Amino acid sequence: MIALTNINISYGNLKVLENFSISLEKGKVHCIFGASGCGKTTLLNALTGINKIELGEKLNLDNKKFSYVFQEDRLLPWATALENVLFVLRDRYCDEEAKQIAEKYLNIVGLGKFINAYPSELSGGMQRRVSFARALSYSGEVFILDEPFKGLDFKLKTELINYLLESDIKENSYIVFVTHDMQEALSFSDYIYMVDGPPLKIMEKIETHKNK
Numbered sequence: 001m002i003a004l005t006n007i008n009i010s011y012g013n014l015k016v017l018e019n020f021s022i023s024l025e026k027g028k029v030h031c032i033f034g035a036s037g038c039g040k041t042t043l044l045n046a047l048t049g050i051n052k053i054e055l056g057e058k059l060n061l062d063n064k065k066f067s068y069v070f071q072e073d074r075l076l077p078w079a080t081a082l083e084n085v086l087f088v089l090r091d092r093y094c095d096e097e098a099k100q101i102a103e104k105y106l107n108i109v110g111l112g113k114f115i116n117a118y119p120s121e122l123s124g125g126m127q128r129r130v131s132f133a134r135a136l137s138y139s140g141e142v143f144i145l146d147e148p149f150k151g152l153d154f155k156l157k158t159e160l161i162n163y164l165l166e167s168d169i170k171e172n173s174y175i176v177f178v179t180h181d182m183q184e185a186l187s188f189s190d191y192i193y194m195v196d197g198p199p200l201k202i203m204e205k206i207e208t209h210k211n212k
């Protein structure tokens with residue numbers, strides 16, 4: 001289990017997380033579902049450590065590796081799709097192995113023919129897919145997915161969801177994802193946290209009883 005307990009995060013006078021607690025299970029997909037601006041990204045950033053917590057405790061989070069699909073793609077504009085994925089693999093694999101891994105995941109997201117394209121030559125949905133391939137290839141223990149399927153068509157979205165659910169990624173990781181799409185939430189999650197805020201509150205935790 002990984003968890004945040006009674007944490008506080010504010011921006012100036014705005015208390016976005018106040019005495020907020022959540023615990024996440026390995027092998028399960030946790031969906032954070034709530035209105036724009038209620039504090040979902042701040043929660044994700046508290047998990048990864050991007051946002052420093054003011055009060056409260058983290059459990060088993062400090063030494064974890066995070067694979068993050070950010071809400072905005074954060075691709076290097078001067079690097080090709082392949083180089084963008086290689087960027088997170090460079091320190092861990094030799095060149096040849098890193099290239100094989102990067103190409104494997106770019107193929108999985110349907111970009112096999114575009115590995116040498118620059119972000120400016122790709123559509124928004126294609127850039128999203130590069131960002132997704134980068135997170136998959138990094139193979140973190142915690143997957144943080146902030147509106148990961150935004151801009152993707154139904155077929156591709158379904159393929160990526162099925163890939164994540166059926167691959168050993170799900171079994172071996174903690175997955176937290178944010179969406180505004182209830183259909184996505186239902187088809188992908190084991191738990192849906194209906195949230196409101198700020199300060200962020202869990203109004204309801206729904207178990208979807210998936211057998212995956």
Ligand SMILES: Nc1ncnc2c1ncn2[C@@H]1O[C@H](COP(=O)(O)OP(=O)(O)OP(=O)(O)O)[C@@H](O)[C@H]1O
Nearest residue numbers: 011014016035036037038039040041042043071198
């Ligand atoms: N760096 C920041 N500085 C100041 N205020 C911020 C900052 N980041 C977020 N906020 C504010 O904190 C609140 C929560 O923002 P957050 O991005 O966590 O919401 P969200 O639920 O992820 O929204 P969305 O669904 O629109 O992405 C918002 O009111 C936002 O304006």
